[in-house]
Amino acid sequence: MSKIKICGLRRMEDILTVNEILPDYIGFVFAKSARQVNDETAEKLKSALNHHIKAVGVFVNDSIDHIVRLYDKNVIDLIQLHGDEDPEYIHQLKKKVSCPVIKALRIQSAEDIHQGKVYECEYMLLDTYSSHQYGGSGEAFDWTMITQMRKPFFLAGGIGIDNVEKAIHMLNPYCVDVSSKVETDGWKDPNKMREIIDKIRNLS
Template identity: 40%
Template sequence: MKVKICGIKDLTTALAAIDYGADAIGFVFAESKRKITASKAKDIITHLPNEVLKVGVFVNETKDKIEEIAAAAGLTHVQLHGDETPAFSESLSLPVIKAVSIEKDLNLKEIEDYPCEYLLVDGPKGKYRGGNGFAFDWNSITAKDLKGKKVILAGGLHAENVEEAIKLIQPYMVDVSSGVESDGKKDLDKIQTFINKAKGSQTGGTRNEFIYTTE
């Protein structure tokens, strides 16, 4: 099972997450308490392994701004978390992760036809479009409902429920942000535990000591 740790703001946390087994790191460029600048994201991304996905999260941003930030920061993927149209998604130069909130009136067929490489299914909208820590009814959807899509499961995940969520949804990847935080900041022990649970391992290497410091 692949894991994405989102809302990263410093190099120490990014490297620790990767050391624990994270496959993707998310940087939020939309309004959020986890918002980061392109310059700061670049400082982090420069030190990350090539095989790790570097995902930029945007909400109803212009194409020019997305492309500008993606190039400046060194992103490999763009996550659209707003009301972006299929045509908008197709116009972008990088692979797209389209995020959708699972609501009662959701038309799964419309999602299935959306042009994107990955489909991120998230909980209900809150103050922000994502990262609110709200789960949806996992029995309401499975990856089989979205044929041809690599499904990323998000919304309200944490170490205590990620195994059940994976069993029910059978996604390609799981995505977590608030579920690995303590007092609003990323918690390295929670990140390690979450990744171990998601990948089906109860044991993991001891945390490395990094020479980098957070701001």
């Protein structure tokens, strides 16, 4: 069964909901975004998070020092790089942390997926390409472009209750990554989060 990550948590009520429904991962977005949290808020939310749930820090072209500080303070358990970070950046980062790294690829063509081979990371994340933002578009890309993925991958981009079953049956991703499709008016919706968790678990 694919694991699930609920990304873009910002409020204590979000934490209370996920502590009840127990996704495998949650995401704190530190990059400029409608879902951005600052370090202090993330630290407070992480302190209340059920220890069975892993917190992923989402960064876009951030400084390695900033990421390492959050890791050393136990605010994040995994690192997701969603910008233009190159292999050397990841190599230097991994000298300073021992946690898994997820490198996001923004997919326009099958060739974009093949670029993932050059990265020293444990997981890939496949998201929809947008010319004006690094992620969070809420739109799905053409999944037929995903072939011969050698690394386990997170599937992002417009995943919701309407297409998560198709995504899992078609691609068997390591993890599905949901965000905007479990929101109402820009905020995480407890009922939508419960619904998609139940849907995924019932698939097994």
